[in-house]
Amino acid sequence: MPVSLWELVLYFLRLGSSGFGGPIALAGYMQRDLMPRKWITEDEYREGLAFSQMMPGPLAAQLAMWIGFLRHGVVGASLVGIVFILPTFLIVVVISYLYVAYHGLSVVQALFYGIGPAIIAIVALSAFRLARTTVGSDRRLWAIFGVVALATVAARTEIALLFVAAGLVGVLLYAPAGSWTKPWSTVSSLFSVPAALGIPVSIPVLLELGTFFTKAGAFTFGSGLAIVPFLHEGVVLHYHWLNEREFLDAVAVGIITPGPVVITAAFVGYLVAGFWGALVAAAGVFLPVYCFVLFVGRYIIRYREKPAVKGFVKGATSAASGAIAGAAVILGEGSIIDPATAIIGLASVLVLWRFKIPEPLLIAIAAVAGVMLYKC
Incomplete structure (x- = not known):
């Protein structure tokens, strides 16, 4: 089943906002959620996971961008990467602000x-x-x-x-x-x-x-x-x-x-x-x-x-x-x-x-x- 760019973007926005457990867990969530919807095939997932494991850099982000690239090219990889990272980035900025402001408290x-x-x-x-x-x-x-x-x-x-x-x-x-x-x-x-x-x-x-x-x-x-x-x-x-x-x-x-x-x-x-x-x-x-x-x-x-x-x-x-x-x-x-x-x-x-x-x-x-x- 073809997946639209915005469906893919919204999915990775949710995953980036709520996906705990580290890279292997995040990769598992993608397999659990995307393959039953037929947004990616089993072979595509395996190839993406193999690529992500072989290359340096964060595995989960690499796999997410790979899926975006397969379905919607450069635009898909770019938007998926941004929305997957953005929620965590904003959370970390808030934590960083509080850490700096209250670091001296016992x-x-x-x-x-x-x-x-x-x-x-x-x-x-x-x-x-x-x-x-x-x-x-x-x-x-x-x-x-x-x-x-x-x-x-x-x-x-x-x-x-x-x-x-x-x-x-x-x-x-x-x-x-x-x-x-x-x-x-x-x-x-x-x-x-x-x-x-x-x-x-x-x-x-x-x-x-x-x-x-x-x-x-x-x-x-x-x-x-x-x-x-x-x-x-x-x-x-x-x-x-x-x-x-x-x-x-x-x-x-x-x-x-x-x-x-x-x-x-x-x-x-x-x-x-x-x-x-x-x-x-x-x-x-x-x-x-x-x-x-x-x-x-x-x-x-x-x-x-x-x-x-x-x-x-x-x-x-x-x-x-x-x-x-x-x-x-x-x-x-x-x-x-x-x-x-x-x-x-x-x-x-x-x-x-x-x-x-x-x-x-x-x-x-x-x-x-x-x-x-x-x-x-």
């Missing part, structure tokens, strides 16, 4: 005292689940995971070149030499677009924000939380826009709001440069995704079964899960600061492991625990 500090350890638990389990899904029982991929995790902890930062190196190792491990010729141009195209987008600019701050978050969106493989190590390196260690506590709060905001987790970028941007900073940061992190859908997607789908492309994605995704694990250790040092926060963190891990509790609900419970235990 009750706000107490809330995030409890939220911090819960975020560490979510990030750590995200690394484990991503690794379990993508690495499986392959010892070579676990080796990549371990090397990147240890390097991240030792360097106290994400090393972006390790993602490229891991991808190339994946090509060497999983692609016979004779299979490199044609798909190699596709693998290299993953980096030609970011290179064109990420123009190094030192000033003004808005250009720095836009440049940094464009690179973040272009080089982040894996789940929504895969962006955390990259953001930590730039936001906290390089530019010093936020301190460790504020960065954890930013990650929390991305998790507790509906829509894509990488909307964390808007919170960071607001703290750095107000509303325009939030707008530039959010636009930057989603711009590579949009470009990939319009210009790279068709080639990825064409060559996605080629060993070189599959090998590169395996290596890069293993590196991403390792970087998340390393980031969890680094962030945990600033969040697990006493017995109370250790208990909250451990309890969060156990609850997430044993029960399918929504992450926003866990954060709400942890926030209440923080208020009760803060300075007790």
